[in-house]
Amino acid sequence: MDSQGYRIYQEENKMCIPNGERTTIAHPLPEDWQGKEKETLEKQPKCAKAVQLVAQATDCHQNQQFNAAIKFFQQALTIYREIKYRSEEGVVLGKIGNAFYGLGDYVKAINYYLQWLDVVRELKDLRAEGLALGNLGNAYRHLEDNVRAIEYQQQSLAIAKAVNDTRGEVAALNNLGLAFKALGNYEKTVEHLQRSLLLMQKLEDRQGEAQVLRNLGNVFYALGNYAQAIAAYQQRLAIAQDIQDGRGELQVLRNLASACYAVGDYSRAIEYYQMRLEIARQIEDHRVEEQTLGNLGVTYEAVGNFAKAVECYEQRLTVAIFMQDSRVEQQSLGSLKVACYAMGDYGRAFKYQEMRNSPSQNFIGNR
Numbered sequence: 272m273d274s275q276g277y278r279i280y281q282e283e284n285k286m287c288i289p290n291g292e293r294t295t296i297a298h299p300l301p302e303d304w305q306g307k308e309k310e311t312l313e314k315q316p317k318c319a320k321a322v323q324l325v326a327q328a329t330d331c332h333q334n335q336q337f338n339a340a341i342k343f344f345q346q347a348l349t350i351y352r353e354i355k356y357r358s359e360e361g362v363v364l365g366k367i368g369n370a371f372y373g374l375g376d377y378v379k380a381i382n383y384y385l386q387w388l389d390v391v392r393e394l395k396d397l398r399a400e401g402l403a404l405g406n407l408g409n410a411y412r413h414l415e416d417n418v419r420a421i422e423y424q425q426q427s428l429a430i431a432k433a434v435n436d437t438r439g440e441v442a443a444l445n446n447l448g449l450a451f452k453a454l455g456n457y458e459k460t461v462e463h464l465q466r467s468l469l470l471m472q473k474l475e476d477r478q479g480e481a482q483v484l485r486n487l488g489n490v491f492y493a494l495g496n497y498a499q500a501i502a503a504y505q506q507r508l509a510i511a512q513d514i515q516d517g518r519g520e521l522q523v524l525r526n527l528a529s530a531c532y533a534v535g536d537y538s539r540a541i542e543y544y545q546m547r548l549e550i551a552r553q554i555e556d557h558r559v560e561e562q563t564l565g566n567l568g569v570t571y572e573a574v575g576n577f578a579k580a581v582e583c584y585e586q587r588l589t590v591a592i593f594m595q596d597s598r599v600e601q602q603s604l605g606s607l608k609v610a611c612y613a614m615g616d617y618g619r620a621f622k623y624q625e626m627r628n629s630p631s632q633n634f635i636g637n638r
Contacts, residue, residue, distance in 0.1 A: 317350050317353065317354055318350070318354060318356070320350060321346075321347040321350040321351055321356075321359070322347075324343045324344070324346050324347040324350070325343070325344065325347045325363065325366070327343045328340045328341075328342075328343030328344040328347065328366065328370075329366075331343065332366070332369070332370055332373070335373065337370045337371070337373045337374045338374070340366075340370045341367055341370045341371065344363050344366050344367045344370065345367065347359075347363050348360060348363045348364065348367065351363060357390055357393065357394060358390075358394060358396075360390055361387050361390035361391050361394065361396070361399065364383050364384075364386045364387035364390060365383070365384065365387040365399075365402070365403060365406070367383045368380045368381075368382075368383035368384040368387060368406060368410075369406070371383065372406070372409070372410060375413075377410040377411075377413045377414050378414070380406075380410045381407060381410045381411070381414075384403055384406050384407045384410065385407070387399075387403045388400065388403040388404065388407070391403055397430055397433065397434050398430075398434055398436055398439070400430055401426075401427045401430035401431050401434070401436060401439050401443075402427075402439070404423045404424070404426045404427035404430065405423070405424060405427040405439065405442055405443055405446065407423040408420045408421070408422075408423035408424035408427060408443075408446055408450070409446055411423065412446065412449065412450050412453065415453070417450045417451075417453045417454050418454075420446075420450045421447060421450045421451065421454075424443050424446050424447045424450060425443075425447065427439065427442075427443040428440060428443035428444065428447065431443055437470055437473070437474060438474070440470060441467050441470045441471055441474070441476075441479065444463045444464070444466050444467035444470070445463070445464065445467045445482075445483060445486065447459075447463045448460045448461075448462075448463035448464040448467065448486060448490075449486065451463065452486075452490055452493075457490055457493065457494055460490050461487065461490055461491075464483055464486055464487045464490065465487070467483050468480065468483045468484065468487065471483055477510050477513070477514050478510075478514065478516070480510060481507045481510040481511060481514075481516070481519055484503045484504070484506050484507040484510070485503075485504075485507050485522070485523065485526070487503045488500045488501075488503035488504040488507065488523075488526060488530075489526070491503060492526070492529070492530055492533075497530045497533050497534045498534075500526075500530045501527060501530045501531065501534075504523050504526045504527045504530060505527065507519070507523045508520065508523045508524065508527065511523055517550060517554060520550060521547055521550055521551065521556070521559055524543045524544070524546050524547035524550070525543075525544075525547060525562075525563075525566075527539075527543045528540045528541075528543035528544045528547065528566065528570075531543065532570060532573070537570055537573050537574045538574075540570050541567065541570050541571070544563055544566050544567045544570060545567070547559070547563045548560065548563045548564065548567065551563055557590050557593065557594050558594075560590055561587050561590040561591055561594070561596075561599055564583045564584070564586050564587035564590065565583070565584070565587050565599075565602070565603070565606070567580075567583045568580040568581075568583035568584045568587065568606055568610070569606075571583060572610060572613070577610045577611075577613050577614035578614065580606075580610045581607060581610045581611060581614075581619075584603050584606045584607045584610060585603075585607065587599070587603045587606075588600060588603035588604065588607065591603055601627060604623050604624075604626050604627040605623075605627065607619075607620075607623040608620045608623040608624050608627070611623060
């Protein structure tokens with residue numbers, strides 16, 4: 272495989288570090304795709320046919336059409352095995368594992384990662400071996416087998432160091448930190464995440480640095496070390512603002528507000544929630560908007576400003592009705608009842624209790 276091909280191979284098979292919700296929208300395949308392309312494929316030499324199948328599968332994977340991707344990859348795998356092209360067989364085995372990983376079928380992902388591992392070890396491809404070991408570790412962590420996950424990530428880390436693969440080292444350190452966190456070993460978690468952070472900064476990978484800072488902040492928060500959690504979150508916020516990562520900014524503002532609330536710094540918690548609310552409204556994310564309004568209401572109650580709390584809960588109720596979310600609607604009405612009662616407005620408290628017992632269409636026009 273030439274250097275350009277190997278670089279692409281590394282990118283497509285890099286160790287998976289789950290970063291939260293997917294935002295890509297899958298596009299369905301045309302129903303007649305097979306009729307249009309099968310004849311063309313059949314006329315080509317086997318190797319070229321396999322290359323086209325892999326390209327088709329990669330497109331499907333990028334659009335999160337994992338089942339379709341698996342089908343194409345498996346067809347390519349059959350060809351590579353027929354022509355005894357072991358290096359490409361290994362690549363496709365890894366890709367199939369990644370597709371099952373994307374589906375959340377970690378048992379099948381492990382099966383293909385192990386086959387991939389066998390091939391790359393036979394070929395003495397150390398870098399690919401490190402990738403396979405890392406992906407195995409991630410899959411086992413999702414199966415909550417953190418002891419085995421740590422074993423694979425430690426092997427991956429050792430290889431990354433041996434071949435000077437800094438990105439592989441970063442991924443292994445980050446994933447080791449997450450596995451140790453799941454085991455409750457926070458000292459090891461912090462150690463590995465801080466090492467990962469230093470390497471991210473060396474690579475000038477701002478997005479990766481932000482991800483590690485988030486993980487570090489979460490660990491400090493879990494330990495009750497709110498000052499260090501806030502420091503990590505503030506660094507992450509600065510990066511999110513610098514690279515214009517709106518989603519990342521929304522996430523870290525929530526974390527910052529929660530940490531400030533935990534230490535009783537309600538004014539700063541309100542400030543961060545207000546910033547989050549403004550962004551949510553700018554991008555019309557109604558779910559984040561209603562969640563933030565609820566958090567703001569609770570924080571205003573904590574400082575005894577029940578009028579402001581009521582204002583937030585009423586706005587949250589409006590959003591809930593717009594979203595037709597009866598659960599949030601009921602929560603908002605309950606919060607309004609309690610806040611009104613706390614400030615001595617018993618008539619409004621009774622009104623909101625009555626509204627809880629009424630279908631929303633009976634009062635939307637009266638708001």
